[in-house]
Amino acid sequence: MxxxxxxxxxxxxxxxxxxxxxxxxxxxxxxxxxxxxxxxxxxxxxxxxxxxxxxxxxxxxxxxxxxxxxxxxxxxxxxxxxxxxxxxxxxxxxxxxNCIALSLKNCIIIDEIVLKGVILDQNPQINERTFVNHIIIRTVTAAINTTLAQRKGLMSCLQMERNAITGSHTKLIVLPNQSCFPFIYRIKPDKYFIKQ
Known part of the structure; x- marks a missing residue:
């Protein structure tokens, strides 16, 4: 069928x-x-x-x-x-x-950081160095979002902590013949063979 x-x-x-x-x-x-x-x-x-x-x-x-x-x-x-x-x-x-993309909606393009679900103005600790540290030493960065919510006439300040930068990424490596291959942890470009 x-x-x-x-x-x-x-x-x-x-x-x-x-x-x-x-x-x-x-x-x-x-x-x-x-x-x-x-x-x-x-x-x-x-x-x-x-x-x-x-x-x-x-x-x-x-x-x-x-x-x-x-x-x-x-x-x-x-x-x-x-x-x-x-x-x-x-x-x-x-x-x-250059573009560093750790996962969907989690990237830096031309020094502009995009993180889905994270209010970047409230989390100044997240910058390009944070992305690089994640790639090199696998650090996980947390973010705290603060929002105001009103329910039944009562205003509340809510703080939610979440992991902003975690273990998945889609970094690409460019080979000498200008083709790209996906990043695989602990596999270096010299392990790939280029067909001539």
Missing amino acids: SRFMHSTELNNDFAMFFYINFLTNFQYKTFDRTKMSIIQLDTDSLTLAIAGDSRDYTQAFDAIIKDHEFYNINNGFFFRENGKQKILGVHIEKQGY
Whole structure:
């Protein structure tokens, strides 16, 4: 018996359908996947590591397009044109030379920290050094969120402590031929063989 997704379930998550469509029908056919790795994928965001050519990081996808004809015909369905807004469209929000992604919604891109469920203004101990310490010596960092809540006319101050940076991460390592591979604890790049 084949499996299917009911139309009401599909309608509740157009963004995820769009990303699946973008990945399977455009990205995998157009881009050289040996030079691109997905760091994180959520319903409203996608972070990619791209091993391009010697130009700076503003080259976007130029260096990894393998089928230029297919790209030119279909890129209007997915990417914004001339800065116009596009519902469920793909656009580059941030780009830079490095990204540290420990897990979904838990990353640093161009010195901007993103941590899901953590109020960063209330937790100044979380910075780029905290991410690096986690990768090197596996430290776990806790965060305390303070919020106000009102119930039956009574205002309360709630403090919730949670682990902000924990043991999972999706760090990528770039090999000499500019391809990326996922970080595996205690396995160094010299253990990987590159087919010529």
